[in-house]
Amino acid sequence: DQQVKQNSPSLSVQEGRISILNCDYTNSMFDYFLWYKKYPAEGPTFLISISSIKDKNEDGRFTVFLNKSAKHLSLHIVPSQPGDSAVYFCAAFSGGGADGLTFGKGTHLIIQP
Amino acid sequence: NAGVTQTPKFRVLKTGQSMTLLCAQDMNHEYMYWYRQDPGMGLRLIHYSVGEGTTAKGEVPDGYNVSRLKKQNFLLGLESAAPSQTSVYFCASSQGYTGELFFGEGSRLTVL
Numbered sequence: 001d002q003q004v005k006q007n008s009p010s011l012s013v014q015e016g017r018i019s020i021l022n023c024d025y026t027n028s029m030f031d032y033f034l035w036y037k038k039y040p041a042e043g044p045t046f047l048i049s050i051s052s053i054k055d056k057n058e059d060g061r062f063t064v065f066l067n068k069s070a071k072h073l074s075l076h077i078v079p080s081q082p083g084d085s086a087v088y089f090c091a092a093f094s095g096g097g098a099d100g101l102t103f104g105k106g107t108h109l110i111i112q113p
Numbered sequence: 114n115a116g117v118t119q120t121p122k123f124r125v126l127k128t129g130q131s132m133t134l135l136c137a138q139d140m141n142h143e144y145m146y147w148y149r150q151d152p153g154m155g156l157r158l159i160h161y162s163v164g165e166g167t168t169a170k171g172e173v174p175d176g177y178n179v180s181r182l183k184k185q186n187f188l189l190g191l192e193s194a195a196p197s198q199t200s201v202y203f204c205a206s207s208q209g210y211t212g213e214l215f216f217g218e219g220s221r222l223t224v225l
Binding site for chain 1: 117146148153154155156157158161169171172203205210211212213214215216217218219
């Protein structure tokens with residue numbers, strides 16, 4: 001049973017436009033959400049996070065939005081740049097739990113020139 | 114600035130062979146994790162450790178053992194490798210539990 005779902009395996013966006021990556025979750029106990037970025041042959045790197053007490057967190061070109069009632073979060077990248085082409089993983093955990101993150105399957109973002 | 118280092122980076126095994134993957138971190142982190150990544154499956158937690166001398170099972174622990182004898186090292190062992198264990202293995206560490214993990218570059222294991 002998948003607790004964190006990324007239903008789009010891939011997304012293609014033109015350079016300069018906005019990229020929107022979506023993530024849904026089913027576990028109501030999750031109270032912290034993160035996005036990781038992964039290039040081929042490298043490990044994932046942390047990108048941005050949001051606590052369940054917030055509905056938005058912004059860091060430069062990256063903004064994460066959280067809709068708790070819909071159990072949905074999204075990552076907005078604006079403007080999109082060629083270096084943003086990567087696989088993006090949504091992840092979540094329950095506060096206080098050190099038993100690792102639950103990851104989605106990832107979305108491959110392709111930025112076209 | 115090494116961060117999290119995994120060895121080996123590539124390995125081919127025959128069914129039934131054993132091997133150990135080594136993860137070393139130089140950030141003095143308390144928490145360490147082993148994940149595996151399979152095509153279309155995302156990352157799944159195998160085992161984790163919340164401090165030296167402690168280990169715990171994750172989502173997919175069967176067929177693996179781990180040890181954390183030193184704070185900076187986390188070893189993942191396969192006692193009798195199976196083709197289903199063909200995967201890319203990632204080690205990660207974190208200081209507290211904020212969810213912000215630092216990952217190694219991965220170890221690609223093929224079991225024939």
